[in-house]
Amino acid sequence: MGSVWVNGKPADTIDVRDRAFTYGDGLFATMAVDGAGAIQFLSCHLQRLTDGAARLGFSWQPSETLLTLLTDTAGRFPRHCLKLQLSRGVGGRGYAPPTAPQITEVLSVSPIPVHYTSWQQQGIKLQTSTVQLAKQPLLAGIKHLNRLEQVLIKSYALDEDCDDWLVCDTDGWLVESSMANLFLLFQDENDQWQALTPAMNNCGVSGVMRQQVIMTLLAMGVHVQVVPVTYDWLARVSHLFISNSLLGTVDVIAADSYHFAVWPGSAQLRENLAIQL
Template sequence: MMRVWVNGVENIGVAPLDRGLAYGDGVFATMQVANKTLLFLGAHLQRLQQGAIRLGFDWQVSSELLNLLQRQATSMERGCIKLLLTRGVGGRGYAVPSEPQVTEIVSLHAIPVHYKTWQQQGISLITSEVTLARQPRLAGIKHCNRLEQILIKSTPPPESFDDHLVLDTHNLVVESSMANIFLVKGKQIMTPVMSHCGVAGVMREQVIHGVLALGFTVITKAVPVSTLSDYESAFVTNSLLGIVDVTRINEVDFFKAQWTSSLRSSLDLTLY
């Protein structure tokens, strides 16, 4: 049975009028545990705090919550801890409470078993028919309104593809259905800018630091889907699947970059 804590108490429910349930009014982080340690915990907590501020409520991690997260991590060799924050209980309408009491939900999960295969073999992507709407005030945040991703996942990719590539309403590349994307040409690595939509993942940030240390130049910019054939290699990243090579997008084939496996290993992201 999945284990869940709400405001530090195990096996209790969320209030029916919680704004996370009613409106998706909150943010969340999906964190990987490796060797009993939460990877990049500080970066995850910082992004949660920044996301809460952008939604208009204040949150600081308490020592009690931090102890809970670290205690549960020590019980797992490899796994996932999800931390979800909502603005708490509110009234019927959209107007926010003047003094919100943040709800903290912690849950434990396994890492999907096919992620190991994806790391070893790479994946292929096909463009989803669902596009992401542009809303700069929410761009980059991992907020709880994920209906667009649900629509994307509601239609499985064709048998020869593993996941969807997602564009915005201007036909610009944003991400895959659940991961950030990087495109490689020579010593330049490009990743889509997150100023209009999409999630700026914690792993995206870590990989940018990693490839800069390897001597690459990293560029964030708008990427028309029509330019994908200009690149030699591609890979996707998130906190659970780590770094996964992309071997094909639609009809465009890519070479596996020679250094992605070593970068994955150096960040302790290789799944066994």
Template sequence: MTSVWVNHVEQGRISPFDRGLAYGDGVFATMRTACAHQTAAVLYMDLHLQRLQQSSQRLGIQWQANDLLIDQLLSLAKAYPDHCIKLVLTRGEGGRGYQAPDIAKLTEVVSVHPIPSHYAQWQQQGISLATSPIRLARQPLLAGMKHLNRLEQVLIKTQPLIANTQDWLVLDTDGWVIESSMANIFAIKEGQIFTPAMTHAGVSGVMREQMIDQLLTAGFAVTTKPLRYEDICSADHIFITNSLFGVVDVNTIDQFQFSRWTLTSRFRQVLSVDLP
């Protein structure tokens, strides 16, 4: 049984009238735990909580992580090293139809999950992507957030993957490259590094932001801008990032092949995301 806490109550229940269930009215974070130098930690916890707070504010939800939640996350990191902690925040019950209540009683759901075992192999060998036939809608009011409305990703994942591919490359309805179904994407061409803008669709992940910071610190030029399919497929190297597998090379997209970047492993070490 998955370990789960609802408002700090172990194996607690969520109301069938919760707005997260009824409307996807909320946000979530997926965080990795680690144990380094005998110290347990939630990797980049402060950044995950800051993003949750900022995303909540964009939805009109007033929330900030309190000491009880932070202590719980740190305790779980100690009990479950090299695991995934998922934190879901909803507006709770109330309101008339879609209209939100004037005063919200929020719901926090914390659960612990193992990290998929194949992620370590992905780090070592890289993966292949195929272009998804399903495209993301453009909605700047929600772009960048990890909100609970994930039906587009559900539809993408219901499509059977092409043989010898591990994930989908996802474009938006105007044909701009956005991400993979579960990660942000970077392209390297002639020493320049590019990543798609998240102004109209997609999720701006914590690991994406950390990777950009580390690349800039290392002296690389990083450009965030709209990218077309041909921009990605003409690159020399491609890699993807998320909070669980860190940084993974992309070997192929459809019929296009890429050499693995020689510095991928180095940046995984800098970011403390190597999997055992």
């Protein structure tokens, strides 16, 4: 039973001249398959890949063949993770992209990490990474393949009681966790719930789940601001959670010296999004 497909065929190798291998010239999406074998937010993931490709300067749309492979594979692997990676394909020496690239599509299946369920149930603790993200507006928000910053972040050992890294940009502003987006929450003087999530205009990955969470929070009556968020906001909010496509949303109960209560709306949010693990 194969679990990797390259351009629609079971395979475990790619061309050594592939530009993802030589320059990280591509992007990817990580998608959750639900218990019924359907890919959650599939159209959003595909649209984000199309948009990301356009920002990198190439055109990509999912073919019927790929859509069939995605849905068939999801049906065979309920409660798994599907990763779809796109690369600008084979190129020659030199950075200049080919004018008519033949896009490489790689689909792979892996289990959803088992600890995500306990994370959802118990919440997690974050620790700020000493590795800060460079500010590059031209690549900000894209889930591209230039991931050395994340590799460096994950190459350090977390303190024993911590679960993930909190990551800032080189100005010290909050961006994300090592692999998820951030939402900060508090009640204003009128008992109105307010949520902040860092704007992704300088760095960070704008997650598909982040967008779903924003829309669902709005539908729940929460005010949401997508804005630059300074680190000291951690001292001014009562709740913090992270989101991504695999873990859904997970409450953060501590970040460095700050402590947070589980957000009372988290269970409802997950139910509305159908992302309970």
